[in-house]
């Protein structure tokens with residue numbers, strides 16, 4: 001008897017494994033594996049979630065109107081051109097659902113964010129990964145990889161997990177060189193952490209072209225990963241398409257209120273940016289001093305390169321024995337690396353101390 005089978009591309013996807021959060025036998029866990037932000041959720045967001053508990057029987061506003069207006073006011077964008085999602089992952093998936101599919105191709109950088117690859121396979125797209133230069137997206141390579149079936153090019157800028165960023169002129173050059181019927185998706189999940197004066201998170205290119213989309217998230221600097229809220233800013237035609245393919249209540253009511261409150265939290269972004277800049281530098285310097293190569297990062301994490309996969313594995317085991325959880329990078333094609341989220345001052349101190357001891361052990 002023939003068994004029911006999914007579309008073949010579905011079985012090419014490995015089930016997603018998130019950052020670990022538990023270690024058997026270890027009491028105090030320090031989780032630096034998912035770039036969640038050092039300070040937890042903003043207090044105003046916590047209050048909003050509590051407030052919404054008694055409204056849990058009500059369906060949310062399917063149009064996310066209050067949230068879109070708050071985002072628009074904060075970033076100077078037209079709320080009508082914003083679509084909110086259950087995390088920015090949902091927006092990425094909706095774009096692929098609407099514009100990709102069987103017989104189409106997605107172009108991305110070799111060590112780009114994995115959800116483009118995973119979601120693309122769900123939809124049956126062929127995924128083309130373009131080799132990088134110094135763990136940075138190669139614009140000429142991305143342009144050259146596009147063929148007649150290419151519908152979408154994804155660029156995380158800054159990129160996770162490498163932390164690398166393309167100069168704005170390179171992003172502009174990429175858009176200008178892509179055919180007009182190819183959508184460029186600029187994933188700016190880490191935009192707030194960037195300290196480049198010329199950086200544009202994507203809104204300018206979205207406005208200047210009819211085929212560019214910017215995605216953003218509340219999961220990183222706004223500390224709301226567990227609530228699942230992200231958004232896209234897109235041309236009106238693309239917004240119309242996204243509103244046709246999204247679920248009618250795709251962002252839940254507590255998440256919406258929490259996100260609005262996070263935007264209103266006084267000094268939150270400034271505090272997080274300052275803390276991250278200080279500790280990204282300190283962690284980089286401390287690890288470099290022990291002999292670990294640290295790739296330059298514009299995000300709230302660093303990519304530590306141990307030279308070999310065996311050494312990265314041993315370092316990970318050493319950290320785990322001390323309750324420190326970071327992210328192994330084999331799935332990203334970077335088996336000699338660990339991605340380490342910037343945590344609180346105390347957490348960062350424990351992390352650098354543990355890796356210092358590990359490296360001293362190797363030197364004997």
Ligand SMILES: *Cc1c(COP(=O)(O)O)cnc(C)c1O
Pocket residue numbers: 086087088089090113156159160187189216217218219225228229230
């Ligand atoms: C974390 C992350 C996202 C996804 O965030 P959501 O939680 O789905 O909003 C998207 N892109 C990159 C590059 C990320 O690192």
